[in-house]
Ligand code: CP
């Protein structure tokens with residue numbers, strides 16, 4: 440059966456670890472693996488803007504011997520004009536895999552159900568699992584083992600990044616803390632799924648409203664924009680609600696002295712994070728951005744071998 444990567448918990452702890460091992464191997468020897476030689480084509484579809492995801496998939500597919508076909512939804516029949524499942528059936532006759540950045544998670548589920556080639560979530564409103572592979576790779580490079588580490592995400596707890604931290608962090612056996620206003624807390628079903636995973640892996644999930652409490656003693660501190668793509672109409676309200684979750688030097692000082700700072704980027708400097716922190720010695724954001732390439736190549740190699 441075709442494996443897809445629509446959510447962080449579409450892989451087990453052992454599979455996640457194997458993909459990260461592969462990413463480390465691929466990072467050391469960038470052009471050694473060519474599963475897309477032919478060349479085969481991978482469709483990479485964007486309903487939303489992107490810099491990192493577009494570049495890292497295009498470069499990664501080329502590195503693997505393939506050809507990236509970048510499709511903007513606005514100039515295709517997808518997006519109201521043709522269903523995801525019909526699109527999937529057209530694409531599968533010609534491409535080796537489908538990568539899609541979209542709004543509703545349900546669209547990805549429909550796309551995957553309609554096709555025999557792997558479908559990869561390149562960000563939806565609910566999850567950003569490719570980013571989490573890059574984040575976990577970065578944390579592993581800087582800290583070794585993931586299991587047992589405490590990671591705190593601050594800001595919009597209902598965002599794709601917060602929810603992916605819950606699922607991917609739990610899968611890795613990490614202690615995941617999310618701090619947000621109560622009306623921006625993660626979806627109950629995602630929390631329940633993450634809790635169930637954490638019970639198996641030895642991790643844990645804790646939700647906070649208090650940023651100081653959530654950061655105390657953390658190994659890793661993470662934030663993201665307060666205004667995700669699609670939420671622009673709520674910008675004014677959000678900027679007034681998230682102030683206490685801004686990651687500044689005082690907040691970082693409550694985490695472990697050597698705590699890492701991560702941000703998936705793009706950042707709104709001065710809002711969710713101060714320049715002092717994002718450009719400071721604890722920040723590993725450029726490694727994190729580069730690791731999108733290596734982690735996604737590993738994911739594609741792994742999926743194509745299933
Ligand atoms: N982090 C991330 O996904 O960045 P882009 O929106 O630039 O792809």
Ligand code: NVA
Pocket residue numbers: 562598599600663664666667668703704705
């Ligand atoms: N949460 C952000 C991530 C951007 C990469 C968004 O969805 O806009």
